Amino acid sequence: SQQGEEDPQALSIQEGENATMNCSYKTSINNLQWYRQNSGRGLVHLILIRSNEREKHSGRLRVTLDTSKKSSSLLITASRAADTASYFCATRDSGGSNYKLTFGKGTLLTVNP
Amino acid sequence: NAGVTQTPKFQVLKTGQSMTLQCAQDMNHEYMSWYRQDPGMGLRLIHYSVGAGITDQGEVPNGYNVSRSTTEDFPLRLLSAAPSQTSVYFCASSYDWRVDGYTFGSGTRLTVV
Numbered sequence: 768s769q770q771g772e773e774d775p776q777a778l779s780i781q782e783g784e785n786a787t788m789n790c791s792y793k794t795s796i797n798n799l800q801w802y803r804q805n806s807g808r809g810l811v812h813l814i815l816i817r818s819n820e821r822e823k824h825s826g827r828l829r830v831t832l833d834t835s836k837k838s839s840s841l842l843i844t845a846s847r848a849a850d851t852a853s854y855f856c857a858t859r860d861s862g863g864s865n866y867k868l869t870f871g872k873g874t875l876l877t878v879n880p
Numbered sequence: 881n882a883g884v885t886q887t888p889k890f891q892v893l894k895t896g897q898s899m900t901l902q903c904a905q906d907m908n909h910e911y912m913s914w915y916r917q918d919p920g921m922g923l924r925l926i927h928y929s930v931g932a933g934i935t936d937q938g939e940v941p942n943g944y945n946v947s948r949s950t951t952e953d954f955p956l957r958l959l960s961a962a963p964s965q966t967s968v969y970f971c972a973s974s975y976d977w978r979v980d981g982y983t984f985g986s987g988t989r990l991t992v993v
């Protein structure tokens with residue numbers, strides 16, 4: 768069953784603009800992770816944020832986590848054509864089944880040159 | 881380090897045939913897992929292992945077997961292929977699944993006819 772749900776399903780922007788993707792989830796989590804997948808490739812881990820953290824940065828990426836709203840956002844600043852990919856959030860439950868990392872269905876980001 | 885290596889990259893099977901998808905990692909990761917990715921479904925966990933000799937089922941284990949005789953290898957066996965198993969299969973590993981992100985292989989695209 769899906770835990771994280773990304774929004775929007777697809778996003779098209781111009782190079783240089785910022786891109787924001789959102790993720791909502793249903794249960795208490797230990798951590799939330801964001802991954803990128805280029806077409807036809809495997810997923811690449813971008814960033815992990817723990818349940819006791821509210822914001823995390825990595826280069827042009829900024830992730831926020833609001834556990835009271837059970838939501839997270841991924842902001843990519845000054846986007847480039849090379850950022851074109853699908854982006855997935857994944858959650859690890861804080862409960863007994865926390866061995867499992869549950870992925871959402873992803874947001875397809877297109878950055879136009 | 882080669883990371884996570886999956887073979888083959890592509891495979892076509894006839895209904896009822898069996899085969900093994902190979903996954904190997906050279907990062908001394910204890911945790912390994914298999915996911916399948918289908919359009920509109922995101923990634924779903926098939927089986928996982930928290931160390932050599934230890935395996936368990938994920939959310940869609942039917943029709944698949946795994947074993948973990950070494951830390952490095954985690955093969956996925958399809959016992960009797962069905963068209964419903966047509967998918968892209970990803971192997972992923974992690975040093976400490978509780979706090980680390982996953983490293984993914986490049987995937988195996990399987991078609992069952």
